[in-house]
Each structure stands twice: as C-alpha cells, then as structure tokens.
Amino acid sequence: MSGIPEITADDAAGLPSQHKATHNEKLVILGSSLGTVFEWYDFYLYGLLATIITAQFFSGVNETTGFIFALAAFAAGFAVRPFGALFFGRIGDMFGRKNTFLVTMGIMGLSTFLVGLLPNYATIGVAAPLMLVALRLLQGLALGGEYGGAATYVAEHAPDGKRGFYTSFIQTTATLGLFAALLVVIGVRYGVGEEAFKAWGWRIPFLISAILLGVSLWIRMQLEESPAFTRMKAEGKISKAPLTEAFARWGNLKIVLIALFGAVMGQAVVWYTGQFYALFFLEKMLKVDGATTNILIAIALLLATPAFVVFGWLSDRIGRKPIIMAGCLLAALTYFPLFDALSRNANPALYAAVQSAPVVVNADPARCSVQFDPIGANKFDLQTCDIAKSFLAKAGVSYRNAATPGAESSIRIGSAVVPVPVTAGLSPTARAVAIAAFQTQAKAALTTAGYPEKADPAAINKPAVVGILFILVLYVTMVYGPIAALLVELFPTNIRYSSMSLPYHIGNGWFGGFLPTVAFAMVAATGDIYYGLWYPVLAAGICFVAGMILLPETFRRSID
Incomplete structure (x- = not known):
C-alpha cells in the first residue's frame, strides 16, 4: 500500500488541527463523492431490475418464491457488507483512505460488468443464480469498504462546524447513484422497447458500468490522502491492530452498539423503505408497470435529494441527534397511512375493489402452507x-x-364464492385441468368485482404518487443526511474507518438490506400487502427509543 506521502513530525506540526478546506481539497471532496455515486450505481442496478432478474435467473421455482429469491440475492450483497467493512476498514486505518478506495472500486466495477455477461437459468440451469449470488457477494464486500472510507475522508478534510454540510454530499451519493441507475434503465427501456429489454436489454446498464469504472478509477487516482491520517502517520500514532482496539475493548464496542441500535438501525430501514420497498410495492403489489414506476421514483428522488444537504447543514447548527430521531419517529408513525394513500392513488381501481369486494380465503389452517418454497419442490x-x-x-x-x-x-x-377443487388422488393431468378451471373461474370473479390485472396508467394520480414518494424520501434525507458526520465524530482517528464502518454496514447491510426480502415474505405468509410494513415501523420505533436514551450529541466535537 504505497502512495501515502512521507511527512515528518515537524511537517505535521505545521498542519492546523482542523484546517479550512482549500479550493483544491474541495475539488478532491467533489471527486470522491462522484466516484462514490458510480459505485452506488453499480450496486443498485440489481434492485431496480429485481422483477426481470427473477425471470432470467430464478425461473426454476414458482413465481412468488422466485421473486423472494431474487430479493434474497439482492440482500446477499448486503449480508457481507459488515465483513467488507472489517477487512477494508483495517486496511484503511493502517495504510490510508486513498488506496482502499482504489481496491473497492475495482472489485465493484468488475463484478457489475460480469453480471451483464452472465448466462441465464434457461441456458445453464442452477449455475446461473449461483454465479449471480457470487458476484453480488463480491459487490457487497467492496461496498462494505467504500462508505466508511469516503465518509471518513471527506470529514477529515472538512473544517470544524461544517462537517455535517460537507459529509452530506457523500450522503447524496447513494440516492444519486440510484437516480443515475434509474435514468439509464429508463433510457434503455424506451430505446429498445419493453419486450427486448426483458429479453436482453437489461444487460446494457450492467455493461455500461465498465465505462463508469474507468472514469471512477481516474477520479480516485487524483485524490490526496486526508490531512488527519497524514498527521497521524507522521506522528507514529497509526493503530497496529485497529480491529482489536475497535471491537475487543468495551469502551469502544459500547459506542459501536449505541451507534448501531440508537441511530443506524432506524436510518437503514427508513432508507430502504423510502427508496426500494416503495419501488417494489408499486411494481409488485400495485401492478404499476416497471417503466412508470421508475419514472415516478426518479422524479421524487430528484425533488428530494437537495434535502440531504439541507439537513446536513442544519445538523451543524442544531445537532445530528434531533434530526435523525425526528426522521425515525415520523416514519414509524406515518408509514401505514402513507402506503395506504399510495395504493389509493397508484391503482385506484384495485383500491376500490379491495374496499367493495374484499377477498377472503376460507380454509382449515392445519391444511395451509406458507407460500414460500426455498427449494422449488412444492x-x-x-x-x-x-x-x-x-x-x-x-x-x-x-x-x-x-x-x-x-x-x-x-x-x-x-359476495361471490369460488370453491377450490379437491385434487388429492387425481393424476397430474387431471389435477392440472381442475386447477386451470378453478383459476379461470376465480379470475372471472375478480374481474366482475373490479380487480384489474394491471394498473391503468391513465388512472394513476401521478402528482399525488410523486408527492407521497417525496415524503418517503424526505424521511430518508432526515435520517441519512447527518449520519456520516455523527459516526465520524463518535470514534477516534486511529480506528475511525473500522469503528464507523461496522455499525453502518450491519445496520444498512442486515437491517436495511434484508428489508425487502423479509417484508415480502411476511406479505406472502399473511396475504396482507401492508403487513410487511411492520418490519420498518418496529425497527424505526425501537431505534428512536434507544437513540433518545443512549445516543450522545456529537456536532461540537473535534475529530482530531
């Protein structure tokens, strides 16, 4: 790990403890943020294309299980993020922030490019989803080392009193990366047509990442090491065992746990509910077509993204804690009415049918299975x-x-009742005929009751839907805008990269990343499209209580 300038202790003594960022350093911070945007773009492409990924790579199981599997593969990238945080955090604390950037960027870009080249299930069978999951794991490891380095790097360049403002630009990168991915997906979808996009056009956004990789690596090559790390290296204060210091000593481990359960857990579920679960909910539950869903989400993101910087700036004045806690509380209190309003405005025909002709399954509970089949045998x-x-x-x-x-x-x-045929004892052919006849009768009854097969684009109240999505993303900006500054300020310089990375990636990788998978499994188990919301509501509520009691305020701390 070379490339860190050799500076003597005398040189370091000439550096002010927390200098004001120069013009060149502001450009470096901008370049760091831009590189991070591309890395998030790579990571979130998969989430945007989950429905298509289901058809391409998980067609060997029933449709409901396939979609949950696709979300699970999406979550696999999050599952390993804490391990990436530990591995790359140690490297970043021992050898510097800049070199770690270059490694994580290369792994991320190459893995994303290869997803665009993978053969699908129809071509090579079960090997296809296995290779897809392997690439997602590599992406997760890379991203696990990315965020802590970017946030630490920017915070260590920022002057006192402006860390919230400066790091808020890093906080915009996840949303801007998602927004960039949305624009590319929308452009390719309209350029090649929906049928071609489902067949092969979905690969193009992944392949484009090769260009972004080259640009991002060039940006990262221009970076200089942070002054705080340079000073620490010159003074011989670099930790020889950052993981031991960060997690094997109760004093620091206690702060890690408070950060996780009192801040990051709530931030994570609010982020993934507002920007991903809402997208899946529109497309899967409310049957809005993928292109329209992407456009509506993109507009909401465009409108709300400046609020990341606003709340970062505000946190420099009133503190990080009150803004993050307010976002968690608002989310916990309003998710159910907001998603109900989303249903009413995105698919009014479906909403009206549910109110006037609710569907009830009359059944013996002892004879019912959970509608999730991990091995595809049922x-x-x-x-x-x-x-x-x-x-x-x-x-x-x-x-x-x-x-x-x-x-x-x-x-x-x-008022209509459709009996379900008894198929036990029938031959496979007779069973299939009986089930097909039942499904035809049930579809006719649903149609008569007003249940639409898809949302009518002309009936969607687009301003209202964008407004609701804007509110959901605004909650995201409240919890996410100040979080980087808070985490940086909680931990000492010599173990900062490792210490802040682990709670961030456990929170966002596990509590947040698994949210779509768990929530949709809850929906499949109960039949209630709103039941999955209990996951983020409870997590945000618990975080609010824990944070109010245990989380310290940090905005006036020195980070040297």
Whole structure:
C-alpha cells in the first residue's frame, strides 16, 4: 500500500488541527463523492431490475418464491457488507483512505460488468443464480469498504462546524447513484422497447458500468490522502491492530452498539423503505408497470435529494441527534397511512375493489402452507388452501384468512364464492385441468368485482404518487443526511474507518438490506400487502427509543 506521502513530525506540526478546506481539497471532496455515486450505481442496478432478474435467473421455482429469491440475492450483497467493512476498514486505518478506495472500486466495477455477461437459468440451469449470488457477494464486500472510507475522508478534510454540510454530499451519493441507475434503465427501456429489454436489454446498464469504472478509477487516482491520517502517520500514532482496539475493548464496542441500535438501525430501514420497498410495492403489489414506476421514483428522488444537504447543514447548527430521531419517529408513525394513500392513488381501481369486494380465503389452517418454497419442490397443488393462496399470491391480490376447521377451501370475492377443487388422488393431468378451471373461474370473479390485472396508467394520480414518494424520501434525507458526520465524530482517528464502518454496514447491510426480502415474505405468509410494513415501523420505533436514551450529541466535537 504505497502512495501515502512521507511527512515528518515537524511537517505535521505545521498542519492546523482542523484546517479550512482549500479550493483544491474541495475539488478532491467533489471527486470522491462522484466516484462514490458510480459505485452506488453499480450496486443498485440489481434492485431496480429485481422483477426481470427473477425471470432470467430464478425461473426454476414458482413465481412468488422466485421473486423472494431474487430479493434474497439482492440482500446477499448486503449480508457481507459488515465483513467488507472489517477487512477494508483495517486496511484503511493502517495504510490510508486513498488506496482502499482504489481496491473497492475495482472489485465493484468488475463484478457489475460480469453480471451483464452472465448466462441465464434457461441456458445453464442452477449455475446461473449461483454465479449471480457470487458476484453480488463480491459487490457487497467492496461496498462494505467504500462508505466508511469516503465518509471518513471527506470529514477529515472538512473544517470544524461544517462537517455535517460537507459529509452530506457523500450522503447524496447513494440516492444519486440510484437516480443515475434509474435514468439509464429508463433510457434503455424506451430505446429498445419493453419486450427486448426483458429479453436482453437489461444487460446494457450492467455493461455500461465498465465505462463508469474507468472514469471512477481516474477520479480516485487524483485524490490526496486526508490531512488527519497524514498527521497521524507522521506522528507514529497509526493503530497496529485497529480491529482489536475497535471491537475487543468495551469502551469502544459500547459506542459501536449505541451507534448501531440508537441511530443506524432506524436510518437503514427508513432508507430502504423510502427508496426500494416503495419501488417494489408499486411494481409488485400495485401492478404499476416497471417503466412508470421508475419514472415516478426518479422524479421524487430528484425533488428530494437537495434535502440531504439541507439537513446536513442544519445538523451543524442544531445537532445530528434531533434530526435523525425526528426522521425515525415520523416514519414509524406515518408509514401505514402513507402506503395506504399510495395504493389509493397508484391503482385506484384495485383500491376500490379491495374496499367493495374484499377477498377472503376460507380454509382449515392445519391444511395451509406458507407460500414460500426455498427449494422449488412444492407446487402448492395438493391442499385446497395452498391452491387458493398460490393463485392469489401469483395474481398479487391481497386477502385475509378465515378459519374453517375441517372444511375444504373456498375464496370469497365480495359476495361471490369460488370453491377450490379437491385434487388429492387425481393424476397430474387431471389435477392440472381442475386447477386451470378453478383459476379461470376465480379470475372471472375478480374481474366482475373490479380487480384489474394491471394498473391503468391513465388512472394513476401521478402528482399525488410523486408527492407521497417525496415524503418517503424526505424521511430518508432526515435520517441519512447527518449520519456520516455523527459516526465520524463518535470514534477516534486511529480506528475511525473500522469503528464507523461496522455499525453502518450491519445496520444498512442486515437491517436495511434484508428489508425487502423479509417484508415480502411476511406479505406472502399473511396475504396482507401492508403487513410487511411492520418490519420498518418496529425497527424505526425501537431505534428512536434507544437513540433518545443512549445516543450522545456529537456536532461540537473535534475529530482530531
């Protein structure tokens, strides 16, 4: 790890403890942020294309399980982020921030490019999703080392009293990366057409990352090491064992745990609910087409992104804690009414049908399975309860359960009742015919009750939907805008990269990254499209309570 300028202790003594950023250093900070945008672009492409990824790589299982599997592969990249934080955090604390940037960027860019070249399930079978997950794991490791370095680097260049403002630009990079990915996906979708995009055009955004990799590496090559690390190196104060100091000593480990459960956990679930779960909810639950969903999300992101900087700036004046806690509390209190309003405005026909003709599954609970099949062996075609719920899950129809012990199942749609055929003992061919006849009858009943197959683009109240999405993203800016400055200020310089990276990536990698997977599994298990919201509501609420009691205010601290 070379490239760190050799500076003597006498040279270091001439550096002010927290200097004002020069013009060149501001350009360096801008370049660091821009490079991070590209890295987030790479990482979030997969999430935007989860529905298509399901068809390409998980077509060997039923549709509901395939979508949950696709989300699980999305989450796999988050699962390993804490390990990337430990590995690259140690390197960053021992050898410098700049060199670590270059390694993480190279791994991320190459992994993303290779996703665009992967053969699909139809071509090579189960090897396709396995290779996809392997590349997602590499991406997660790289991103685990990225964020802590970028936030630490920028904070150590920022003057006192402006760390919230300066680091807020790093906080915009995740959203700007998502926004860039949205623009590319929208452009390619309209350029090649929806059918071609589903068949092969989805690969183009991944392949474009090769260009972004070259630009990003060039940007990172221009960076200079941070003055705080340079001073620490010159004074011989670099930690020889940063992981031991950070996590094996209770004094620092206690701060890591407070940061995780009193700040980052809530920030993570608010971030992923506002920017990813909302996207999946629109497309999967409300049946809004993918292109329209991407455009609506992109507009909301464009409108709300400046608020990252606003709340970062505000945190320099009133503190980090009150803004983050307010965002968690607002999210916990308003998610259910906001997503209800989203349903009403994004697919009014579906919303009206649910109100006027709710769907009820009458079934014996002892004969029902959870509509999730990890190995793809269950076709849900033997028990009448499973046949009913499998049909409704695939159709994306919300329902509630009514226990009828000992009885065979039926679906009540408003006043209409559709009996489910008993298929046990039938031959596979006869079973398929019986189920097909049931599905035809159930679809006709849903149509009569007003349930649409897809959201009508002309009926979508687009200003209202964008407004709701804007509120959701505004909560994101409240919790995320000040979080980098808070984490940097919590930990000492010699173990800062490692210490702040681990709680950040456990929070965002595990609590946040697994949110779509867990939430949709909860929906599949209950039939209630809103049930998955209990995950972020409870996590944000717990974080608010823990943060109010345990989290210190840091905005007046020196970071040297």
